[in-house]
Amino acid sequence: MFFDTDSSAILLLEDGTYFEGLSFGAVGTITGEVVFNTGMTGYQEVITDPSYYGQLITFTYPEIGNTGVNSEDNESSHPSVKGVIARQVSKISSNWRHESSFEKWLKNENVIGICGIDTRALVRHLRETGSLNGIISSDTKSSIAELFSLLQKSPSMSGLNLVNKVTTQSSFKVNSSCPVLFDKRIKNIETNPYQVVAIDFGIKQSILDRLVAHGCEVTVLPANAEISDVLALSPEGVFLSNGPGDPSTVDSGINLAKNLIDYKRLPIFGICLGHQILGLALGGKTFKLSYGHRGLNHPCGLNGKVEITSQNHGFALNSESLNSDKIKITRFNLNDQTVAAISVIDKPFFGVQYHPEASPGPHDADHHFNHFVTLIEERRRIVD
Structure with a gap:
C-alpha cells in the first residue's frame, strides 16, 4: 500500500x-x-x-x-x-x-x-x-x-431524476475564442461558426471542446429549457447532453425533444442520457442495466464495422420498443447487444449511447461530431 x-x-x-x-x-x-x-x-x-x-x-x-x-x-x-x-x-x-x-x-x-x-x-x-x-x-x-x-434510507437509482443537481442555472456561450482546443483547418470555423444550442443535462467540458473543434459556437441552456427558449436563439442544430440518473424521469427534456422532433427543421444529436431522451421522445422505452457499462474499451458496431468506445451509463434503450418504421438502430454494444446508436429515417436526428469525445477513451467515434455538423451544413444549403 x-x-x-x-x-x-x-x-x-x-x-x-x-x-x-x-x-x-x-x-x-x-x-x-x-x-x-x-x-x-x-x-x-x-x-x-x-x-x-x-x-x-x-x-x-x-x-x-x-x-x-x-x-x-x-x-x-x-x-x-x-x-x-x-x-x-x-x-x-x-x-x-x-x-x-x-x-x-x-x-x-x-x-x-x-x-x-x-x-x-x-x-x-x-x-x-x-x-x-x-x-x-x-x-x-x-x-x-x-x-x-x-x-436503507438511500434511494434507488431507478426512478431518480438527478439532472437538476448538475445542470447549469443560466445560459452561457462557448466558442473558438474560449481557451479550448479547436481545429482551424475546418473552413470558416471562426468567421461563420455553426450555431448550436446544447441542453445541459450534465454536459462534460470535453464535449463542448469537441463541438467547438468541429466549428460550432455553442449556447448552453439549462435542462428545463423550453422550445421557445431554443428557437429564440435561431440555432442551426440542437445537442442533447449526457447526464446522471434515470432518463425516463427527465420530463422536461423528453418534452423538449418531442417538440423539436415535431418542429422537424433542426438537426438533433444526443449523447448518452441525451441519446436515451431522444429515444424516449420517439416513443421508445428505457430499462436499467444490471451493472451498467463504464469503461474505455466497449466494442460497438453493425454489419462488420466496429468502433471501440468510452461508455458510462446504467440505463439503455429497449430495442423492441423502437418503431422500426421510423427509427434505425445503427450500432449495438457487441458485448451484450444493447442499443448503442440510433437515427431517425429520413430525418436529421441521431444519438449514440457512448462518448465520442473520448475523454477519457479512444477516438474511434469522433466522426459523430463531424456527422452532426455535416447535417447542419446540408441544412444551410437548403435554407440558402
Missing part, C-alpha cells in the same frame, strides 16, 4: 456484504449506488463527469492517483461522484502537469474514499448481483447496524 494512513474505513452494501479498508480523501460517511469503471486511465475525468453524480465509483485498475490532478482535465468544476473505492492509492504525483496530489484534491473537495480492499472481489460481486446501494464510512464510532440503517 503506497498510501500512508492509519485511518480505517468500511464499505457496506445493501445486501449486507461489507469490506474493511483504509480511509483516504475526506473523512465521513456517504451513501450512493456502487458502480465500477474498467478504464486503466482517466480517473480525474471520471470523478468530475456529472453523469456519475450520486454514485460511489470503484476503479478496477489496481492503483490510481499516480499522475495527480490538474484543472485542465476536469469535466466539470468539481467532482461529481460521492465516493471513491480503490485497491491502492499513490501518494506520489508522477506527472509534470499535476497541480495537486490526488488525495489532497479529494480532501479539499470533500470526497470520501476507501482503499486497501479487494476490488476484484467487489466487482465480481456486483457482476453477480447487479449494482447495489452502498455506504462508505470512516466514522469509527458507527456500528455496522447503524450504517445499515442509514443505508
Whole structure:
C-alpha cells in the first residue's frame, strides 16, 4: 500500500456484504449506488463527469492517483461522484502537469474514499448481483447496524431524476475564442461558426471542446429549457447532453425533444442520457442495466464495422420498443447487444449511447461530431 494512513474505513452494501479498508480523501460517511469503471486511465475525468453524480465509483485498475490532478482535465468544476473505492492509492504525483496530489484534491473537495480492499472481489460481486446501494464510512464510532440503517434510507437509482443537481442555472456561450482546443483547418470555423444550442443535462467540458473543434459556437441552456427558449436563439442544430440518473424521469427534456422532433427543421444529436431522451421522445422505452457499462474499451458496431468506445451509463434503450418504421438502430454494444446508436429515417436526428469525445477513451467515434455538423451544413444549403 503506497498510501500512508492509519485511518480505517468500511464499505457496506445493501445486501449486507461489507469490506474493511483504509480511509483516504475526506473523512465521513456517504451513501450512493456502487458502480465500477474498467478504464486503466482517466480517473480525474471520471470523478468530475456529472453523469456519475450520486454514485460511489470503484476503479478496477489496481492503483490510481499516480499522475495527480490538474484543472485542465476536469469535466466539470468539481467532482461529481460521492465516493471513491480503490485497491491502492499513490501518494506520489508522477506527472509534470499535476497541480495537486490526488488525495489532497479529494480532501479539499470533500470526497470520501476507501482503499486497501479487494476490488476484484467487489466487482465480481456486483457482476453477480447487479449494482447495489452502498455506504462508505470512516466514522469509527458507527456500528455496522447503524450504517445499515442509514443505508436503507438511500434511494434507488431507478426512478431518480438527478439532472437538476448538475445542470447549469443560466445560459452561457462557448466558442473558438474560449481557451479550448479547436481545429482551424475546418473552413470558416471562426468567421461563420455553426450555431448550436446544447441542453445541459450534465454536459462534460470535453464535449463542448469537441463541438467547438468541429466549428460550432455553442449556447448552453439549462435542462428545463423550453422550445421557445431554443428557437429564440435561431440555432442551426440542437445537442442533447449526457447526464446522471434515470432518463425516463427527465420530463422536461423528453418534452423538449418531442417538440423539436415535431418542429422537424433542426438537426438533433444526443449523447448518452441525451441519446436515451431522444429515444424516449420517439416513443421508445428505457430499462436499467444490471451493472451498467463504464469503461474505455466497449466494442460497438453493425454489419462488420466496429468502433471501440468510452461508455458510462446504467440505463439503455429497449430495442423492441423502437418503431422500426421510423427509427434505425445503427450500432449495438457487441458485448451484450444493447442499443448503442440510433437515427431517425429520413430525418436529421441521431444519438449514440457512448462518448465520442473520448475523454477519457479512444477516438474511434469522433466522426459523430463531424456527422452532426455535416447535417447542419446540408441544412444551410437548403435554407440558402
